[in-house]
């Protein structure tokens with residue numbers, strides 16, 4: 001069910017990127033679902049978000065934008081109707097632009113051939129040597145068996161947005177393995193667990209902004225919510241910027257300003273970070289940044305450290321990020 005993504009040799013090194021935000025928010029108390037009921041244990045978990053600038057370059061940006069639109073496309077006309085359609089994430093939810101089925105299949109095929117895809121995963125593999133970077137399995141693994149998914153249906157590992165002014169985007173999480181139905185194939189194999197549970201596959205969203213420019217007043221920031229405090233943080237779209245977030249993070253897109261002359265394009269790759277060691281603390285937090293001292297633009301190589309050995313308390317992962325909102329509250333496990 002879990003398939004490692006292909007790598008290639010890359011000259012890229014982590015020193016070429018900058019961490020401009022590494023944050024932990026939304027502390028929650030959860031039951032450790034991986035233990036049996038007689039050993040019920042509470043644990044805290046956070047949502048981590050990491051923003052990397054200069055994670056990719058013009059070559060990758062152009063290739064991905066051309067793939068999801070068309071080469072030389074005039075973006076002032078909106079996304080090309082040949083590849084995009086108005087879709088909804090569910091009954092009663094608003095329509096927004098998304099790639100049509102044929103385009104998603106085209107992206108899946110391209111992901112096996114275009115060097116850009118291997119390059120992105122190879123860079124992530126260099127940043128996260130403690131994990132095997134894997135493809136998120138087909139959507140059919142996350143739904144009950146009664147929901148028939150036809151052979152050839154798109155997998156769901158890729159999503160693209162072409163946000164336009166006045167559109168309506170809702171708060172959501174991309175995935176939360178503690179919410180998957182008990183009778184789905186994933187839970188039968190891996191059990192129900194909280195994303196970030198030690199030793200378990202970590203669901204991670206990798207978001208790449210694809211516009212060549214995006215001035216401040218065009219808006220369309222990505223918003224992240226600290227659910228418990230109703231505060232949040234945002235990230236502006238910017239060329240060559242990558243956002244990594246643990247998939248249980250509550251977030252949404254905000255619509256572009258009417259000043260924006262063309263869509264705000266983003267490309268999302270849904271990944272699994274599979275830890276190489278049993279009980280490895282699973283998180284995308286990378287840099288050791290003291291909670292009260294933000295360190296934007298820091299040199300990656302001087303900051304990059306591996307996480308503590310297994311069995312360290314989960315709340316210690318917050319030491320690797322600026323903590324925000326509920327994540328900055330005392331460890332609720334001790335209350």
Ligand SMILES: [Fe+2]
Nearest residue numbers: 172173174251
């Ligand atoms: Fe999302």
